Amino acid sequence: MxxxxxxxxxxxxxxxxxxxxxxxxxxxxxxxxxxxxxxxxxxxxxxxxxxxxxxxxxxxxxxxxxxxxxxxGDFPKRDHDELGPIFWIVAGLAAQLLLLKPAGFSIATGLLFACAAAAFGKRRLWLTIPIGIALAFVIWMVFTRLLKLALPGGPLERLVF
Structure with a gap:
């Protein structure tokens, strides 16, 4: 047709x-x-x-x-949505929301980072999860230690500090 x-x-x-x-x-x-x-x-x-x-x-x-x-009907035609990347982003946001208190900022945000990377095509979770956790831990240290703002800490943050 x-x-x-x-x-x-x-x-x-x-x-x-x-x-x-x-x-x-x-x-x-x-x-x-x-x-x-x-x-x-x-x-x-x-x-x-x-x-x-x-x-x-x-x-x-x-x-x-x-x-x-x-x-x-004057809006331009929208592109087709790819459901795979949308799923990864929503899953990462849900994981961060559910794990923020029990696992802490670094682990929860590291998982969000890994899911966002998977949405963009980097599906090597064994690599992106530790990188995300390390970056999130540095961000947690900057916010809590330098700026004196409160972010939820978890086992990783308690282990180091």
Whole structure:
């Protein structure tokens, strides 16, 4: 079946873009609702409530614009998504989220590094996991020792310090 350039084919609504437009509208309503519930700033015309209203208005305008473009079908054709790399990235983020407290920052972030490397084609996990853990450990040391910020420590961090 060949793809034709008939007006019906080009004018078909883009339902994914419409969902994004509706999501923008929901975010605009939430921001406006939170701005309405803010207290303070009654003594000045421009206060802490002003900027969230500006953000909500901008989101609402973007929402309407996105919905109109989605209805017209004017968005460019999207590329096909490769599910393998998406799986690796999501798996790495999930592993970091689940292992951050029990395993510590270095191990959890090292696994995220290895999964991201696998998503980009470097599937030698025996090499990327130790490299990721070492890099994450250096980052942990910089943040906790030099900058005095708190990152969760695990067995590796307790072993060294």
């Amino acid at each position: 060949t793809e034709t350039s008939s007006p019906e084919r080009e004018r078909r609504p883009d339902w994914a873009a419409a969902a994004i437009g509706l999501g923008l509208a929901v975010v605009a309503v939430v921001v406006a609702w939170n701005a309405y519930s803010l207290r303070g700033g009654a003594y000045a015309t421009v206060g802490p409530k002003s900027f969230p209203y500006v953000v909500a208005a901008a989101l609402a305008i973007l929402s309407v614009w996105t919905l109109v473009e989605a209805w017209r």
